[in-house]
Amino acid sequence: MKVIPAIDLMGGDVVRLFKGDPTQKTVYSDDPISIAKKWEANGADMLHVVDLDATLSLGDNREIIKKIVNSVSIPVEVAGGLRSESLILEMAAIANRVVIGTLAFKEPELLQKILSTLGHEKMVISVDHKDGYIVTHGWTSLLDVSLIDCMREFLAVGFTEFLLTNVNKDGTLEGPDLEYLESACELNRANVISSGGISGISDITPVKEKNAWGVILGKALYDGKISISESIELS
Numbered sequence: 077m078k079v080i081p082a083i084d085l086m087g088g089d090v091v092r093l094f095k096g097d098p099t100q101k102t103v104y105s106d107d108p109i110s111i112a113k114k115w116e117a118n119g120a121d122m123l124h125v126v127d128l129d130a131t132l133s134l135g136d137n138r139e140i141i142k143k144i145v146n147s148v149s150i151p152v153e154v155a156g157g158l159r160s161e162s163l164i165l166e167m168a169a170i171a172n173r174v175v176i177g178t179l180a181f182k183e184p185e186l187l188q189k190i191l192s193t194l195g196h197e198k199m200v201i202s203v204d205h206k207d208g209y210i211v212t213h214g215w216t217s218l219l220d221v222s223l224i225d226c227m228r229e230f231l232a233v234g235f236t237e238f239l240l241t242n243v244n245k246d247g248t249l250e251g252p253d254l255e256y257l258e259s260a261c262e263l264n265r266a267n268v269i270s271s272g273g274i275s276g277i278s279d280i281t282p283v284k285e286k287n288a289w290g291v292i293l294g295k296a297l298y299d300g301k302i303s304i305s306e307s308i309e310l311s
Contacts, residue, residue, distance in 0.1 A: 077283070077311040078121040078290035079304055080153075080269065081297055083111055083144065085137040086128040092295045094247040096215040098132060104298045112144045118304040122151045122172075124239075124271075124292055130157025131214040138167075145170050153200060155239070161186060168194055175239055177202035178212040180230070181219065191234055200237040200269070201230050206244055208256060215243045224259050231265055237289075238268045245273030247295050252279055254286060261287040276301045280310040 084091050086101065090111050094100035105111050112123055125144055129135040136157065145152045154167045155175030159182075168174045174194075180187050180201050191199060203223055204211050210221040227238060240260050242253035252273040260268045267289035273279070274296045283291050291311070296302040 077288055078269070079119075079307045079311050080122045080124045080290050080292050081115040081120050081304065082124045082126060082271075082292050082294040083108055083115075084126045084128055084294070085140060085156075086134075088137060088140060090298075091128065092247055092298060093128070096243055096246055098128070100247075102295075102298075108140055109143055109147050112148050115304060116148045116150050119308055120150060120304050121308075122153060122290070123148065124175075124269075125152055125154050125171075127154070127156035128214075131155075133157070133214075141167070142170055155200075155202060161190060164190055165193070168198055173198050173200050173237070175200040175202050177204060181210060181212055181221070181226070188233060196234055196236050199235065200239050201227075201235050202239045202241070203227055203260070204239075204241045204243055205256070207242065211243055223256060224263070227260060227263055227266060231263060236265050236267055238266055239271055239292075240268050241271040242273070246271070248273055249275040249295055249299075249301070251275050252283055252291075254282055257283065257288060258286045274302065277303075277306050277310070280307050284311060 089103045090105040092102050127137045151172035153173035154171040158164045159179045205223045208223050210219045245253050269290040270283045270288040271292035
């Protein structure tokens with residue numbers, strides 16, 4: 077299982093939000109490059125870089141993201157606000173993987189076109205949900221679409237990589253959502269990254285036991301409640 081620290085960017089700072097709420101923001105650093113290098117030095121398998129400004133249509137942190145990618149040798153996946161073909165291809169030319177959320181649900185034909193260009197290994201479908209129902213547009217729009225049904229549809233047309241986040245768990249330190257993680261990981265050919273709710277080292281083994289492909293470390297890592305090295309030992 078891959079151990080993947082998150083670097084969430086807002087206004088050029090490294091931040092964490094509580095349940096995706098930009099009004100409940102904690103700033104951890106004004107130097108994202110040093111944070112990226114720190115997590116790499118600590119043994120991270122990959123970095124998960126999220127442009128929260130782009131997600132919330134408040135601007136973007138593209139230049140910082142490019143600097144992060146160029147400053148480390150481990151893979152970087154980029155998420156947040158990738159809602160046009162041109163932007164997705166631009167980020168895909170820089171990063172190892174791109175995470176696509178809103179566009180995946182709003183423009184399926186365009187998504188298939190991009191898949192034919194990039195291939196499934198470079199594209200991660202972000203299946204953000206609130207207790208089993210998909211949310212889009214920075215978690216502000218709830219769709220009447222079930223998580224597992226939509227994952228089956230994506231798998232049927234060639235996608236294999238997924239980022240699974242229960243919004244009600246994100247940034248809460250309440251423990252991961254194991255119920256939906258188990259259901260998602262049971263789907264044939266689905267490689268699922270578990271995101272949200274990790275509170276400490278005791279949460280790593282249960283996530284691995286559900287056969288997650290990777291786990292995102294966020295608030296618990298920044299608050300010193302878990303380390304990359306001890307997570308790797310259990311992964």
